[in-house]
Amino acid sequence: MALLKGALSLLVVLVASGCSWAEDKELSVSELLWEANKDVASRERSIIERGLQSFHDVSCIRFVQRSNQRDYLSIQSINGVFVDITEMRCILGLVVLVAVSAWAEEKVWKVLTVSELIERANRDAVRSPDEPYVEDDVAFDSEAERNADPCTSRGCMWPKSADGKVYVPYILSRVFSPREVAVIERGLQSFNGVSCIRFVKRTNQRDFLNIRSLNGCYSYIGRRNNGQDLSLQRSGCVYHHTVQHEVLHALGFHHEQKRSDRDQYIRIVLENVTPGMEHNFDKVSTLNQGTTYDYTSVMHYSKYAFSKNNQPTLVGIPDPSVEFGKATEMSQKDIIRLNRLYKC
Known part of the structure; x- marks a missing residue:
């Protein structure tokens, strides 16, 4: 055996x-x-x-x-x-x-959606004491912080330079293989052609993304002072759309199904949700940037997210057969929101 x-x-x-x-x-x-x-x-x-x-x-x-x-x-x-x-x-x-x-x-x-990959990677994650509090794939410094909107309580945007570009410094852990490095860097570079965001290797900048293989897939929402972890666990998180998903968190975006206006577009079927996972469907104040709800967003979870019985936990409104949570890359509305937020 x-x-x-x-x-x-x-x-x-x-x-x-x-x-x-x-x-x-x-x-x-x-x-x-x-x-x-x-x-x-x-x-x-x-x-x-x-x-x-x-x-x-x-x-x-x-x-x-x-x-x-x-x-x-x-x-x-x-x-x-x-x-x-x-x-x-x-x-x-x-x-x-x-x-x-x-x-x-x-x-x-x-084959697998973003939510399926992230849910699998995070399902049995045992985090070390020096890792942050993580809910779903969003990191917080404490459980109490999750109730605050980081983009209104402390500001979350990365600064724009005089040339109109937004430079986001990053460090990439040496534990990643050459293939994994290529996947991650391709995900970062995918922002270049569609926005003013530019990911650059860190030299001595104070604020930066520390991309590491920790326990699961997760990121903070928006910029934090003095560096912040973005975890892409080698076994389960290093995929193109997963990289884009976590990076969009770091740029200030929440999950699409958490939008404050989501009840017009999506119904949460709580009886199918795994006990203890209900908080993953709480609404929050999101940066919608004047765009309508986006079923095709790379930030949208699948119909079966956190299901306890292989039955849908999310159902479309008014059309229950509408497909969502299957994005393999950023949608047009993801890109529009990003550009509007950073005034690209």
Whole structure:
């Protein structure tokens, strides 16, 4: 038995001495048996099945659900980031790990929504004493502070320079791999072409973003004095739209579904919300900048955010079938609000 850490990737062991799966000589295909544990939600199961089936058209591999066979893949969700491969016959030899396409690290941000990624990363996060108080993915210095609007109580905007640009200094932790650095920097640079925001490496500036891999995904709302943490945990947070989401928090923006006027556009189904998570749906004073509600915002959570029973916690008004929370990057209204706030 091998317990392998992936980012919700299904790892398949192939091409190893004595561990390849049996081939059906008559059909010239190799059947790999699998079963998903009961803790895998129905929506997740359908995505896994789609990933497995994607091999059928391009290879001789066929994934078949197990009945009572000895050798099989046991797909489990252990703390959200593990896959258990059970009863494998390979002990020694070359092991080649092939990630199923729908769950590959590079593609997962196109499969899972921002809220799903953040909720998974933060679900079982155990934060150290020197980390801030975090509610959902928003950081506060204390629990009492969460009731204050940081942008009205202390000001939250980053200053504009004489050239009309808003320079936001940042430090990037050395723990990130080159691939992760590329994802994060691409997320930061995505603001360049659509706004006057410019992220620059910190030299000696007092206020800056300290981008680190702490416990979960989170950011403070707006600028804080003397530096502030923006956490992008390596296992679960380093994706393009997650970077944009947390950076927009740092620039002063709340979640879209928390807007003070949201009750005209969205209904909260509290009976489906996980007990203790109700505060994630509290309304706050938001920087709407004269724009209407945006179902396509990268700051909007999905229909199933914090659901206890795989039933919707958010339903559109007046159209309950309206889609939202599926953004893979900033929406046009996200960009408009940003530019209006900073007078770009």
